[in-house]
Amino acid sequence: MIKTSNEKVKQLYDYVQERCLWQFFSRAWDREANIKNITRMAGEILTGTEPDVKTPMDKQFFADAKWMVADLKQRFDWIAAEPPESIVRLMSELKDELLDLAVTHSTNSELNWSFY
């Protein structure tokens, strides 16, 4: 169960549950990379910072982050009025909640198999 009592984080979290396949890739290592990088880039986009997109992997994270942000703006009116420091905090909390669900406390028994 989601741990935060912050209603805004809950809304963001529910959105990710409903839409985002990247949180549930096959293994802990790729879930972690996706969750950390996509939430980071989403935060950057929302605060008006241009994400540093250099590598092919960056391009993938950016594609996922960009359309998550577009959806979030459409669904949640409050997000446009949120100050940058609050966005950073919200995205960090969202990242922690997602890592807890999909990696740290995931009960998926295959998550840490080295072979797949």
Add this chain to the structure above:
Amino acid sequence: MPLVLLDCDKVIPEREKHVYLKVDGEDTRDYLPLANVATIPGTLSERGCSFCGAKLVIGGVLKDTIQMIHGPIGCAYNTWHTKRYPSDGDNFQLKYVMSTDMKESNIVFGGDKRLYASIIEAFDEMPHIKRMIVYTTCPTALIGDDIKAVVKKVMAERPDVDIFTVECPGFAGVSQSKGHHVLNIGWVNDKVGQVEPKITSKYTMNFIGDYNIQGDTYLLQKYWDRLGIQVIAHFTGNATYDDCRSMHRAQVSVVNCARSAGYIANELMKRYGIPRLDIDSWGFNYMAEGIRKVCTFFGIEKKGEELIAEETAKWKPKLDWYKERLRGKKMAIWTGGPRLWHWTKSVEDDLGIEVVAMSSKFGHQEDFEKIIARGRSGTYYLDDANELEFFEILEKVKPDVIFTGPRVGDLVKKLHIPYINGHGYHNGPYMGFEGFVNLARDFYNATSNPLLKLAATDIREPEPKEKLEAAE
């Protein structure tokens, strides 16, 4: 509500760990059904075998490749022609399948010579075909036939042919899922990197986990063509053997079916640095999102928006016509695994349909994480379900229609519940914008057809009283 022990499972209580009823406030940290584990003795599984997962689902789709099944004849027949994946290669892959037709004496004395002769005969009979996959099966694996050695000999004698071996007998894993895995990893180990593709666009990708069911690939290919994106390889819908040998040259792997082909996408990422972008190709809203992500990857968003606008203008009114009529209908999905998470939210958002039960034959816990995250509270989630469980769940959730395979479909028809072929489709394709309208149409036709209700009405005259008395 935790995991559920159904009444029919009281004699096999281990099944409780495979059945989950979602309630608000819970997630997969609390309860996650067991999946991808051996079927429990006492339950009549509807799973396929590992060989079938390799041949029927992935390898058998290739349009220019002889499928050589090294085993008894039934292994060939039962994985042939049961899935509708056409090709523009004269449907070679649908017309033909080869078997070494192993008999008792071959099992006793070994089948290597028979396999060699069969490979030679097949290539001689079809001189225009230069590619082949050889599959081992249960008996030929048990007797230890060395299919790699036979293939090596043939390839040394005939340099113009190329052969891939899949050593995945039916017993190799707990379900067909193992066959997906073996073929994926075998292919990336043995074949990827051997062919250099002709690059015709600045934008190149692999499209992974789409098998051209009733033309899915054709439909999506039109989108990629309009966007100017070169698909190096479809893995494996309407693909050639050599397309799939050149997957290492794509800039990105776009993945639809992560269950059957996530492995190769991950290996391409690890070995060649090709990122993996997972999308949903089923569903109006999801398809638009997938196109947007692909276009953002290549920096061609404007083209993507134009395509989405055109397709929306063309198909959305039709989709909405069905949505008005389907809103509030209840659906059960009993398929392999991934379609559960691809479909549950898309039918709800795009068509107003409520998914009330979902059963997966070969999904892993990863699939159940996705399914439960997207699925509704009050919905049942089952792994490796059997017929009695289906009956009991039907009583509980009373769906208007069930998306499943023809075998389970025939079963539910007897209960006068319509079914739609969730594997091979009724009248597909179902992917893309147009495809989701097709799905909606099939759903509407199934639930509006008065035939099943009429079939449930007993129109016989009551037996005359005298006749009944005489019978007593």
